[in-house]
Amino acid sequence: xxxxxxxxxxxxxxxxxxxxxxxxxxxxxxxxxxxxxxxxxxxxxxxxxxxxxxxxxxxxxxxxxxxxxxxxxxxxxxxxxxxxxxxxxxxxxxxxxxxxx
Amino acid sequence: xxxxxxxxxxxxxxxxxxxxxxxxxxxxxxxxxxxxxxxxxxxxxxxxxxxxxxxxxxxxxxxxxxxxxxxxxxxxxxxxxxxxxxxxxxxxxxxxxxxxx
Numbered sequence: 001x002x003x004x005x006x007x008x009x010x011x012x013x014x015x016x017x018x019x020x021x022x023x024x025x026x027x028x029x030x031x032x033x034x035x036x037x038x039x040x041x042x043x044x045x046x047x048x049x050x051x052x053x054x055x056x057x058x059x060x061x062x063x064x065x066x067x068x069x070x071x072x073x074x075x076x077x078x079x080x081x082x083x084x085x086x087x088x089x090x091x092x093x094x095x096x097x098x099x100x101x
Numbered sequence: 102x103x104x105x106x107x108x109x110x111x112x113x114x115x116x117x118x119x120x121x122x123x124x125x126x127x128x129x130x131x132x133x134x135x136x137x138x139x140x141x142x143x144x145x146x147x148x149x150x151x152x153x154x155x156x157x158x159x160x161x162x163x164x165x166x167x168x169x170x171x172x173x174x175x176x177x178x179x180x181x182x183x184x185x186x187x188x189x190x191x192x193x194x195x196x197x198x199x200x201x202x
Contacts (some may be wrong), residue, residue, distance in 0.1 A: 036147035046137035063107040
């Protein structure tokens with residue numbers, strides 16, 4: 001089994017900062033959309049052993065690295081928040097809403 | 102929950118082609134190392150709904166796209182195969198062996 005360490009790191013960041021991102025919707029679908037979009041814009045850091053996640057996390061103690069992740073997260077939060085897909089699911093399916101994934 | 106569709110696609114490719122990659126070792130640790138290394142060199146395609154994996158898989162019906170994935174897989178298989186980490190775990194830990202992850 002392999003794990004993208006960035007998946008855990010970004011999930012933790014989203015949990016920590018979601019109340020500061022001015023989200024129109026904080027349902028699980030929208031949070032997952034933000035996470036998926038952010039991870040698509042972030043270089044993956046796959047590890048084959050879960051213990052090694054600490055090495056990757058250590059890199060983001062650096063304030064500059066952490067800030068660049070937060071900027072990506074905020075940008076993606078805005079994209080999802082401007083057009084929440086969870087609401088489009090309830091209405092008619094519009095393929096444009098799927099364009100960001 | 103979010104999933105990197107490339108993780109599934111690359112895992113399937115590795116399972117299909119592992120006997121043609123001239124691997125020195127085909128233990129699970131080495132296969133995971135190949136997978137992790139290949140995924141680190143591949144643009145992630147995170148999806149928030151597992152049903153959407155089909156859309157991503159459809160892109161790789163294209164022979165050229167599939168070939169580029171196979172080339173990456175073969176390159177990473179060679180790197181891992183030249184220096185299998187599973188054997189180094191049994192010997193003394195050598196940090197150079199960790200350099201590719």
